Amino acid sequence: MLYSKTTPADKRRLFRERLASGELLRFPGAFNPLSARLIERKGFDGVYISGAVLSADLGLPDIGLTTLTEVAGRAQQIARMTELPAIVDADTGFGEPMNVARTIQTLEDAGLAGTHIEDQINPKRCGHLDGKAVVDEATALKRIRAAVDARRDPNFLIMARTDVRATQEGQAGLDAAVDRAKALVDAGADAIFPEAMRTLEEFAAMRAALDVPILANMTEFGKSELFSSQQLADIGVNIVIWPVSMLRIAMGATGRALDTLNVEGHLAGKLGEMQHRADLYDLIDYEAYNHFDTSVFNFEVER
Known part of the structure; x- marks a missing residue:
């Protein structure tokens, strides 16, 4: 009745324990609180809350128009309706490093289990569109350091998303993405979200290069092929999301x-x-x- 019985702190702790096991965790995207409850009912491991979905829910494109207040409020409504951990997309952190710090504490207070901060310029673009631009490495690292420093619950997952792969073609783009991911881990990121990987081999290369969990984004109509959960598990991916799928179907x-x-x-x-x-x-x-x-x-x- 009403909201989940599991506290946010316990959700985070249990999520971290499962993530440490190395198994693949499946996080479909919830487009409202009711769909989050259905995701739990169907036996999935967690709930993903997409920035693109939150924007679309307001009738807006995914270009950084939503505010921290809007994202945190809707994410709280979704997260509290399920016993599962929920990860929310925090775009570029809603401003400069001090804004990123405030974002982390606001999302902690909203009951989320974790979030990801990306290295695009602000305002950002949807991760699978052309014409993206990323900030320099120093700026990207400042965002992650600010997030880590602001965190009060050590189990709150701070994931760094890098969009570098889409800014260069071929092997050079993959190499640049791997280098950026390594630097983000050194800055304190608990996990890496390598956006717009083209092939399973690119995910495997990212997995081999890092010693933290990685996430695969299986969004339709994007840059990545739509790999199965088993394919991703076989190469050691730790989290898979289908961010907009349920909204698209609905x-x-x-x-x-x-x-x-x-x-x-x-x-x-x-x-x-x-x-x-x-x-x-x-x-x-x-x-x-x-x-x-x-x-x-x-x-x-x-x-």
């Missing part, structure tokens, strides 16, 4: 339903594609609220 289904309404004037033929009301009530635990106060919540769920 919006695609919504669009088709609206088309049906325009053509047929009803959705009788779509009932089999819908989440049944009984399943929704079960997911949000209506019955627990009924037991909590039968004078206010007094009903039975029809099945």
Whole structure:
């Protein structure tokens, strides 16, 4: 009933323990609190909260228009509805190094298990678009050092994302990304998010070069091939995210339903594609609220 029973501190501790095991942890992207609960129900390891999804939820492009307040508020709403650890995309940290420090403490207070800070210029661009630019190495390292210094819970995961791979072609781009990742680890990053790797071999090269966990971003319509969980596990990737997938599927289904309404004037033929009301009530635990106060919540769920 209401929010998760596991405290944020315990979520972080348990997440760190699992991450240290070396197994691949699967973090689908949640587009709202209810979808986070469904991710947990389906047996996944954690919840990812995408900056692109948070922007899209506001009807905005993913170009750094959202604020720390908006991101932290929505991330808190999502994280508190599940027993799973939640990682949130903090873009470039919402400003200069001191802003990055404030971002970390705000996200800790919001109940997140971790975040990633990227090395793009501010305002940033979606990670799989062309024309990205990154800051110089000194600036990127200052962001990560500020994040680490600001952290109060040592189990709060500070991940560094590098977009360097997309700024150069071929082997030179991969080599530059590996060098940047190593420097970010030396600056204190607990894990590395190498964005826009082209092939499984590039992920493997990044894995071989680093002694911290790495994350693979399996976003559709992007620069990376869509590798399976098993393929990623086989080369030692530690976290895989599908950041926008659930939103894309939900919006695609919504669009088709609206088309049906325009053509047929009803959705009788779509009932089999819908989440049944009984399943929704079960997911949000209506019955627990009924037991909590039968004078206010007094009903039975029809099945």
